[in-house]
Amino acid sequence: MSDDDLGQIRPKSVPLSHTQPGSSSTTRKSSAGRLVWSLAAGAGVLLLFVVFLVVPDLVAPPASTPTRIVAPSPAGEPAGEPSTALPPDNAPAPFAALQREQARAKAQEKLAEFVELQLALEESMQVGAWGQAQLDAAKSLATEGDEQFLNEQYQASLDAYDAASVALAKLIEQGSKILDEALISGEAALSAADQAEAEKQFNLALTIDPENDQAQAGLARAALLPEVIVLMRQAKNHELAGDWQAALQTYEQVAALDPQSDGLDSAIEMARSGVKAEQIRSHLSSGFSAMEARQFTAAKRSFNAALKLDPDNSVARGGLEQVTRRTDISQIEQLQENATSAETAENWAQAIAEYEQVLALDANIQFAKDGRARAAEQYRAEQALGKIIASPDKLSSPQLFDQAKDIVARAERLAPRGATLASQLVQVKELIRVYSTPVPVVLKSDNATRVTLSTVGVLGAFDSRELSLRPGAYTLLGSRDGYRDVRENILVRPDMQPFDIRCTELF
Numbered sequence: 001m002s003d004d005d006l007g008q009i010r011p012k013s014v015p016l017s018h019t020q021p022g023s024s025s026t027t028r029k030s031s032a033g034r035l036v037w038s039l040a041a042g043a044g045v046l047l048l049f050v051v052f053l054v055v056p057d058l059v060a061p062p063a064s065t066p067t068r069i070v071a072p073s074p075a076g077e078p079a080g081e082p083s084t085a086l087p088p089d090n091a092p093a094p095f096a097a098l099q100r101e102q103a104r105a106k107a108q109e110k111l112a113e114f115v116e117l118q119l120a121l122e123e124s125m126q127v128g129a130w131g132q133a134q135l136d137a138a139k140s141l142a143t144e145g146d147e148q149f150l151n152e153q154y155q156a157s158l159d160a161y162d163a164a165s166v167a168l169a170k171l172i173e174q175g176s177k178i179l180d181e182a183l184i185s186g187e188a189a190l191s192a193a194d195q196a197e198a199e200k201q202f203n204l205a206l207t208i209d210p211e212n213d214q215a216q217a218g219l220a221r222a223a224l225l226p227e228v229i230v231l232m233r234q235a236k237n238h239e240l241a242g243d244w245q246a247a248l249q250t251y252e253q254v255a256a257l258d259p260q261s262d263g264l265d266s267a268i269e270m271a272r273s274g275v276k277a278e279q280i281r282s283h284l285s286s287g288f289s290a291m292e293a294r295q296f297t298a299a300k301r302s303f304n305a306a307l308k309l310d311p312d313n314s315v316a317r318g319g320l321e322q323v324t325r326r327t328d329i330s331q332i333e334q335l336q337e338n339a340t341s342a343e344t345a346e347n348w349a350q351a352i353a354e355y356e357q358v359l360a361l362d363a364n365i366q367f368a369k370d371g372r373a374r375a376a377e378q379y380r381a382e383q384a385l386g387k388i389i390a391s392p393d394k395l396s397s398p399q400l401f402d403q404a405k406d407i408v409a410r411a412e413r414l415a416p417r418g419a420t421l422a423s424q425l426v427q428v429k430e431l432i433r434v435y436s437t438p439v440p441v442v443l444k445s446d447n448a449t450r451v452t453l454s455t456v457g458v459l460g461a462f463d464s465r466e467l468s469l470r471p472g473a474y475t476l477l478g479s480r481d482g483y484r485d486v487r488e489n490i491l492v493r494p495d496m497q498p499f500d501i502r503c504t505e506l507f
Helices: 031-059 094-124 132-150 154-191 195-208 213-240 244-257 264-292 296-309 314-344 348-361 366-390 392-396 398-412 419-435
Strands: 439-444 450-453 457-460 464-469 472-479 486-492
Touching (some): 094 132, 094 154, 132 154, 154 195, 195 213, 213 244, 213 264, 264 296, 296 314, 314 348, 314 366, 348 366, 366 419, 392 398, 398 419
Antiparallel strands (some): 439 464, 450 457
């Protein structure tokens, strides 16, 4: 593309996208003003694309095919091969044209970058309130770039746009720095309880970023500072008076207003420690009072409550040891009394339980060892004699009969011999006498059934058989080929009638 190619159309007086003639350099003071500015910027962007994309196409020369020029031939000679026409002397070389086109494209890209930065500053960071002069200077550089672009000085235009973009980037960096520093200063002012300074710094931050959450929260906290200061002072007064519960409640009121108040966490922790110390002292006092009144259960409960709050509290541990010693002595005395009463009443199971409770407190107490052994012997004898009395017919078993005699012999050696034991011995001795004397028993059968008698053995088949058996319970079993077995339980008694056993039911 040559200078002549664009000579007919040169829209030099038209600014590109970054500004409009006569634009205000003052800060926008209302949402309507920002809307107008946004619309103007949008119109500028549209104009940018019209100038950069549409105008060049309108003024570009139409494409043409290379012109073939034929030199005249001497008369009578045929015409030679046509030759290609050479470009005009003032046309740029292809490589130079390519470089110009590349510079032009880069200038367009850099301008687009500048526009984006400008919009970010003016809309997102409210630059008019803190950096209007720097913004205006950057716009001047961009305007210079516009002039260079329209003069087809694309490299110079690119340089100007680049300088303008760099200026805006620095301005954005400056705004971010101002924002960060304002937030830091605002937080420091809150910690120092300086309401005016905190509001100043957070308002400055909101000037740059109106939607900043930290700044908005900081302003809200600053508004609560007077009330927070009063409550913190009240809580300190409660601390000085030793009223930790009231101090804690007041600090909790502060936490409800502003949980981020400086020093609040440590103050609450200290108040809680004070409350706990008061509670521990109260539990210890109650524990010692209860112990002196021999209310050992209540004393133990109080000392354990203190240890729950402070597991390493030596006073509470010492109190528990005293309670244990006094409780054990008192309990042992009571348990010994209970055991003696149980023995007197021949309630041997209860006596054993009382002695075992004593040994659970102190396994080395001798009277409890002796008492438990004594009561256990009495209990075993009572149970064994009772079983014999309840089921005397089992004495028909030679083995059980011998065991019964041994039980009687051991029981007679026991002391003391209470009324219950003496009565049992009398009954069992009589049973042994009765069940030790055999009586005649007659069994009847069919001489085909094989009969077996428990504790005696196989009797075989018979029509009638007389046996001499000790009184008691016996079992007869009859069997015969082709018949179902029969099983009969009999009680042997003096003067009993003959007993018949035979198999009668066929399979």
